[in-house]
Amino acid sequence: MTKYLPFLVLYILFGLVACSDDDTPTADPNDLTTIAYTPEAYTVALPAEFPPLEIPTDNPLTKEGVQLGRRLFYDPILSADSTMSCASCHQLEVGFADPLPTSVGIDGIAGTRSGMSLLNIAYSLNGLNWDGKIASLEEQALEPVTNEIELHESWPNVIEKLKRHTDYPSRFRKAFGIENKSEITKELAAKAIAQFERIILTGANSKYDRVLRGEAFFTDEELNGFDMFFDISPELPDAECGHCHNGALLSTNEYFNNGIDNAPTLDDFIDKGRGEITGIPFDNGRFRATTLRNIEFTAPYMHDGRFQTLEEVVDHYNSGGKYAPNLDPLILPLGMTDSQKQDLVAFLKTFSDTSYQENPDLQNPFE
Amino acid sequence: MKKLLYLLPLSLFFLSSSCGDDEGPVTGTTTNLNITFKAVYDGQPLVFGESLTYTDGTAFNISKLQFFMSNANLISPNEADPNTPLETELSEVKLVDFSSANATAAGATEGVTITYTRIPTGEYNAFKFGLGVIPEYNDDVPADYSSSHPLGAPSNYWEVWESYIFVKLEGRTDTTGNGEFDQSLLYHTGTNALFQEGLNFSKAMTLVEDNEANMTIELDVKEILAPTGGTPINIINDGFSHTNPEIDGQVALSTTVMQNFKNAFTLVD
Numbered sequence: 001m002t003k004y005l006p007f008l009v010l011y012i013l014f015g016l017v018a019c020s021d022d023d024t025p026t027a028d029p030n031d032l033t034t035i036a037y038t039p040e041a042y043t044v045a046l047p048a049e050f051p052p053l054e055i056p057t058d059n060p061l062t063k064e065g066v067q068l069g070r071r072l073f074y075d076p077i078l079s080a081d082s083t084m085s086c087a088s089c090h091q092l093e094v095g096f097a098d099p100l101p102t103s104v105g106i107d108g109i110a111g112t113r114s115g116m117s118l119l120n121i122a123y124s125l126n127g128l129n130w131d132g133k134i135a136s137l138e139e140q141a142l143e144p145v146t147n148e149i150e151l152h153e154s155w156p157n158v159i160e161k162l163k164r165h166t167d168y169p170s171r172f173r174k175a176f177g178i179e180n181k182s183e184i185t186k187e188l189a190a191k192a193i194a195q196f197e198r199i200i201l202t203g204a205n206s207k208y209d210r211v212l213r214g215e216a217f218f219t220d221e222e223l224n225g226f227d228m229f230f231d232i233s234p235e236l237p238d239a240e241c242g243h244c245h246n247g248a249l250l251s252t253n254e255y256f257n258n259g260i261d262n263a264p265t266l267d268d269f270i271d272k273g274r275g276e277i278t279g280i281p282f283d284n285g286r287f288r289a290t291t292l293r294n295i296e297f298t299a300p301y302m303h304d305g306r307f308q309t310l311e312e313v314v315d316h317y318n319s320g321g322k323y324a325p326n327l328d329p330l331i332l333p334l335g336m337t338d339s340q341k342q343d344l345v346a347f348l349k350t351f352s353d354t355s356y357q358e359n360p361d362l363q364n365p366f367e
Numbered sequence: 368m369k370k371l372l373y374l375l376p377l378s379l380f381f382l383s384s385s386c387g388d389d390e391g392p393v394t395g396t397t398t399n400l401n402i403t404f405k406a407v408y409d410g411q412p413l414v415f416g417e418s419l420t421y422t423d424g425t426a427f428n429i430s431k432l433q434f435f436m437s438n439a440n441l442i443s444p445n446e447a448d449p450n451t452p453l454e455t456e457l458s459e460v461k462l463v464d465f466s467s468a469n470a471t472a473a474g475a476t477e478g479v480t481i482t483y484t485r486i487p488t489g490e491y492n493a494f495k496f497g498l499g500v501i502p503e504y505n506d507d508v509p510a511d512y513s514s515s516h517p518l519g520a521p522s523n524y525w526e527v528w529e530s531y532i533f534v535k536l537e538g539r540t541d542t543t544g545n546g547e548f549d550q551s552l553l554y555h556t557g558t559n560a561l562f563q564e565g566l567n568f569s570k571a572m573t574l575v576e577d578n579e580a581n582m583t584i585e586l587d588v589k590e591i592l593a594p595t596g597g598t599p600i601n602i603i604n605d606g607f608s609h610t611n612p613e614i615d616g617q618v619a620l621s622t623t624v625m626q627n628f629k630n631a632f633t634l635v636d
């Protein structure tokens with residue numbers, strides 16, 4: 001046995017050297033550790049009247065995360081045929097909403113709901129989408145990729161495309177500190193998209209805000225609209241708007257039946273909305289109240305995009321809505337004249353503020 | 368922002384410390400206390416959307432019921448000064464919202480439970496709270512709080528009054544008897560003048576370490592609308608109030624609602 005000992009030692013030595021070579025980071029094409037991981041916190045410039053942002057502790061905002069999310073948001077790589085991205089149905093120019101009544105996916109099939117505005121979506125803590133089906137932005141970002149009438153792709157395919165990409169692996173490394181391409185996951189992609197969506201904020205520079213700060217004045221028409229919106233003047237009808245659309249965000253994010261469908265019984269709603277999620281019949285026909293910030297640009301309106309103009313929306317509310325047993329008690333005939341309806345629309349347009357579009361962090365990085 | 372900015376961190380600190388029930392420098396033995404509120408109508412579980420019959424025969428339903436509870440304290444005897452009972456603070460401001468619980472019959476039977484943790488053990492003889500938001504916090508605005516905080520929800524604030532909405536009672540009435548709930552029923556009350564202090568519920572309790580204590584309080588909506596021995600509110604003609612001082616009768620109506628609301632609670636267990 002002893003005569004073989006030197007060979008054994010040599011064999012082990014060669015073996016160790018060989019193993020050592022295999023573990024050398026540079027030898028692994030998927031290794032990312034040569035790229036520095038030094039994430040910087042992303043500071044959000046919140047409008048002064050906005051409440052503090054609530055950010056999940058496991059997904060803090062970083063510059064690298066936001067930029068990765070921005071790219072994923074605008075990149076058609078998430079769709080099966082590379083023709084559509086998140087931005088296809090959430091367009092910067094129209095308040096990150098969809099100008100179509102109901103969103104159309106890569107196969108040309110229309111869904112049943114309108115793409116909601118993502119403005120100030122970080123504050124939607126009472127459920128996302130029109131019906132509150134999804135609790136967090138991180139969860140929500142996973143859904144459109146696999147939705148058959150949206151991006152119609154599979155996450156394993158997306159992950160493979162991202163791993164093969166010349167740029168994304170490095171960005172995942174910089175954003176999340178992964179050490180190997182194999183660590184790219186749909187959850188990390190969703191976290192990045194959620195980070196980007198949390199910085200889609202607007203609110204400081206609308207005429208409404210400037211008037212509240214004493215920097216501008218409403219026209220007579222806008223002032224009438226303001227008084228009706230918030231029920232300030234007994235001389236004018238109460239338009240009842242401010243109950244569901246108030247505070248700095250101009251939204252309560254609660255669920256209401258705002259009377260757009262006639263339903264003699266609670267089972268008669270074509271789209272059951274919130275009720276589909278909770279299973280509670282009294283929630284049927286209820287949908288989330290959206291923000292009115294930039295409402296001028298987010299047409300068409302309602303969950304199915306049935307109203308093309310703000311005038312149609314105001315006409316609807318002025319009518320008192322259509323009957324259902326759970327019609328919200330704040331939906332009632334308002335008695336506004338044609339002139340008063342125009343005043344209300346004029347006021348609604350004071351919520352417009354397109355300055356967010358100038359934020360380079362929100363713009364399409366591929367243009 | 369009505370308050371100076373430097374007050375914000377202070378108020379947030381005090382509110383979070385008082386409402387975060389398991390925080391604070393509690394020493395000695397402690398236990399948990401569950402306080403359950405059950406919304407009923409004429410003693411029966413109130414299920415939102417179900418048709419109810421009012422005292423005058425009008426059919427109506429309720430779709431929302433909530434109230435702010437302030438200065439929730441446990442009372443205990445003070446041997447040193449029997450005229451000045453001791454108070455143990457449970458919370459400063461809480462929102463009791465029946466929206467989820469009373470959406471179903473099962474939930475309505477269960478009620479809404481608030482669990483206070485780390486309550487010092489010992490003898491207590493009452494629970495008390497105020498109805499509404501105490502003026503100290505009613506001067507704040509939702510933007511002063513995080514969105515998930517009860518005082519951070521813009522839906523619970525009415526800018527015209529510069530006040531939180533102390534109670535919400537909403538539903539619809541069938542004014543013609545044809546089976547359609549054709550008219551709104553809505554009471555939103557607020558402003559400091561309507562804050563109701565001193566809701567007291569006597570109950571002798573001995574809190575023992577690691578032995579949860581329970582208390583159940585019913586809120587009977589019939590007592591809000593048609594109090595026993597009092598004058599029923601006409602829910603058709605007086606079925607709507609935002610407590611708008613510019614509209615005749617709304618403040619008086621909301622005052623009645625708040626006083627009735629205060630008296631509509633009963634300790635049942």
